[in-house]
Amino acid sequence: MKARIVTLPGDGVGPEVTAAAVAVLQAVAAHYAHDFSFDEQLIGGAAIDATGEPLPAATLAACKNADALLLGAVGGPKWSDPNAPVRPEQGLLGLRAALGVYANLRPLTVHPALASLSPLKNEKLHNVDVLFVRELTGGAYFGAKTRTADTATDECKYTVAEVERVTRRAFELARGRRQHVTSVDKANVLETSRLWRSTVIRVAAEYPDVKLEHQLVDSMAMLLLTQPNRYDVVVTENLFGDILTDEAAALAGSLGLLPSASLGEGRKGLYEPIHGSAPDIAGKGVANPVGTILSVALLLRHSLQLEAEAQAVEAAVDHVLQHGPHSRDIGGDAGTDAVRDAVLAALNDHA
Numbered sequence: 001m002k003a004r005i006v007t008l009p010g011d012g013v014g015p016e017v018t019a020a021a022v023a024v025l026q027a028v029a030a031h032y033a034h035d036f037s038f039d040e041q042l043i044g045g046a047a048i049d050a051t052g053e054p055l056p057a058a059t060l061a062a063c064k065n066a067d068a069l070l071l072g073a074v075g076g077p078k079w080s081d082p083n084a085p086v087r088p089e090q091g092l093l094g095l096r097a098a099l100g101v102y103a104n105l106r107p108l109t110v111h112p113a114l115a116s117l118s119p120l121k122n123e124k125l126h127n128v129d130v131l132f133v134r135e136l137t138g139g140a141y142f143g144a145k146t147r148t149a150d151t152a153t154d155e156c157k158y159t160v161a162e163v164e165r166v167t168r169r170a171f172e173l174a175r176g177r178r179q180h181v182t183s184v185d186k187a188n189v190l191e192t193s194r195l196w197r198s199t200v201i202r203v204a205a206e207y208p209d210v211k212l213e214h215q216l217v218d219s220m221a222m223l224l225l226t227q228p229n230r231y232d233v234v235v236t237e238n239l240f241g242d243i244l245t246d247e248a249a250a251l252a253g254s255l256g257l258l259p260s261a262s263l264g265e266g267r268k269g270l271y272e273p274i275h276g277s278a279p280d281i282a283g284k285g286v287a288n289p290v291g292t293i294l295s296v297a298l299l300l301r302h303s304l305q306l307e308a309e310a311q312a313v314e315a316a317v318d319h320v321l322q323h324g325p326h327s328r329d330i331g332g333d334a335g336t337d338a339v340r341d342a343v344l345a346a347l348n349d350h351a
């Protein structure tokens with residue numbers, strides 16, 4: 001198949017991990033005879049340096065025309081002056097808003113070979129396979145804000161339509177997994193959570209084959225640590241999802257391992273590792289590319305509908321996590337290129 005992929009390497013380790021992931025996409029294209037075109041565009045601090053803006057018009061135009069977007073990371077100390085007129089993060093927020101990507105998917109698995117890196121060192125880590133679906137465009141992050149000298153407010157607002165669309169996405173995804181959705185809210189206290197819960201219950205009636213469970217967010221924070229292998233798809237609002245997915249990421253052993261997808265209507269999506277620009281290791285060739293390579297698997301699955309290719313990439317990463325080489329963040333001494341080459345070799349053997 002033909003696909004136009006825009007790459008947005010960004011800042012810090014972004015260009016290093018993006019290059020490794022593009023090499024994997026090129027190998028997939030060659031192996032399965034697909035015609036992928038790559039168009040590299042500026043975003044974040046790199047875009048500010050080159051054009052003065054974190055999301056140049058040319059970047060946005062290219063993204064609107066693409067089938068899928070692969071992003072590295074944005075931000076870093078060079079652009080972190082709080083008085084600066086523009087900041088790298090505005091580029092990413094602006095892009096998400098322009099694309100209308102309201103569902104942020106973060107799969108969490110704990111590889112058996114890396115279980116010793118996880119803060120949970122016991123049988124609870126066996127078979128952890130959770131897909132978080134975080135609402136990305138509503139809630140307190142986008143509500144009205146007020147501030148006087150001694151008082152501040154953040155409005156948290158959700159509409160039924162906003163809850164419905166992300167809930168549907170979660171139930172659709174559960175159908176392809178273990179048919180279990182856990183909806184997380186704070187319905188004993190918050191009105192938005194009561195709207196959330198009643199809407200989820202109504203949408204769930206359209207999916208009688210999927211089991212629905214509700215958890216309060218405080219309880220869920222605990223359950224993720226005590227029974228992480230009980231969960232399949234977890235759907236929640238923006239702020240709760242932000243917090244719970246960082247907690248979940250800690251279970252995997254390293255930030256460098258985990259991918260994400262941000263989806264809206266249609267197939268186009270924005271794919272990126274969950275880690276940031278990691279300025280402390282940028283430019284040294286030691287960043288773990290696995291989170292970005294697994295983001296490529298999500299891109300193949302969700303935007304291009306190439307499930308066999310997605311699974312081949314995941315199997316290749318699995319092989320490398322099992323047998324090495326491992327990068328420094330997971331206890332090895334391999335550089336980014338060595339991990340990339342090992343994934344490419346495993347892909348050749350498995351695909």
Ligand code: ATP
Pocket residue numbers: 013017074075255256257274275276277278279280281286287288289291329
């Ligand atoms: P942001 O504010 O952009 O989300 P952050 O504050 O969450 O960033 P990161 O940039 O993700 O921080 O880095 C946190 C720590 O994890 C750093 O020590 C960094 O070196 C490490 N780290 C992040 N990504 C990777 C990676 N791909 N490989 C190895 N280490 C990583």
Ligand code: MG
Pocket residue numbers: 275276
């Ligand atoms: Mg962070």
